[in-house]
Amino acid sequence: MKxxxxxxxxxxxxxxxxxxxxxxxxxxITDTYLSFGEKISSENVLTAEKAYDAYKKLxxxxxxxxxxxxxxxxxxxxxxxxxxxxxxxxxxxxxKFKDYGFFMPLDSQNKEVIVEGKAFVKVTPVEELRHYAExxxxxxxxxxxxxxxxxxxxxxxxxxxxx
Numbered sequence: 001m002k003x004x005x006x007x008x009x010x011x012x013x014x015x016x017x018x019x020x021x022x023x024x025x026x027x028x029i030t031d032t033y034l035s036f037g038e039k040i041s042s043e044n045v046l047t048a049e050k051a052y053d054a055y056k057k058l059x060x061x062x063x064x065x066x067x068x069x070x071x072x073x074x075x076x077x078x079x080x081x082x083x084x085x086x087x088x089x090x091x092x093x094x095x096k097f098k099d100y101g102f103f104m105p106l107d108s109q110n111k112e113v114i115v116e117g118k119a120f121v122k123v124t125p126v127e128e129l130r131h132y133a134e135x136x137x138x139x140x141x142x143x144x145x146x147x148x149x150x151x152x153x154x155x156x157x158x159x160x161x162x163x
Contacts, residue, residue, distance in 0.1 A: 033114070033161035037102040040116040040159035045069050051119070052087035055153045058121045066155075067116040072108050076135045080104040085115065091153065094124070094132070098158040108162060117157040124150050 033042060044067065046054070051068035058064065070085035073092055080103035084092040095115055097103065126149055133143045 033163055036104065036160040036162065037097060037157065038116075038159040040067065040114065040161060042114055042161055045114050048085070048087045051093075052091060055087065055091075055093070055119060055121065058119070058153075060121050060123065060151070063118050063120045065117070066119040067114065069112065069114045071110055071112050072104070073110075074136050075104055075106065075108050076132075077106060077137050078135050080106050080108070082132065082135070083108070083113075085113070085155075087153065093119075093153040093155050095155040095157055097160075098156055102160075104160065104162070112163040114161040115155060115157045116159045117155055119153070119155050122152065122154050124152055124154075 046066065046068040048068060048070040051066060051070075054064065054066060068087075070087065070093075072083045073086050074084040076082045081097065081100060083095045083104050085095055086092050098117065126146055129146045129150055130143050133146060
């Protein structure tokens with residue numbers, strides 16, 4: 001009887017200690033959002049269209065603080081270390097995360113997010129564009145077609161909320 005009690009106790013201990021969490025230490029549920037990075041609110045959020053209007057006024061080197069919402073069109077398939085958010089039918093913003101302090105889930109494509117951080121315009125070199133294309137799972141032929149630097153809208157997020 002004593003051996004059965006010990007075995008049962010060990011089994012319970014193993015089951016409890018092997019419990020897996022569905023979220024990482026920095027992730028927390030806020031209202032109906034999963035939070036990444038610094039805590040941000042879902043209030044006073046610009047639409048993607050309003051964010052695009054703000055981007056159109058920026059010159060290379062300008063930076064503004066912004067919070068807006070969009071759906072993730074692309075996410076880094078290796079670590080979730082960047083994502084692209086459409087702001088119009090033809091334009092997307094490349095979003096990276098402050099100090100690589102957090103990443104997005106690899107399956108977050110098409111999820112609605114709110115991002116808060118610094119918006120700016122930059123010229124991205126060919127090698128970096130090819131690296132992003134590789135991370136996004138593009139074919140070798142598509143990657144080789146990238147031959148010119150690209151002026152693009154960028155965003156450094158310090159916090160993200162994902163529905």
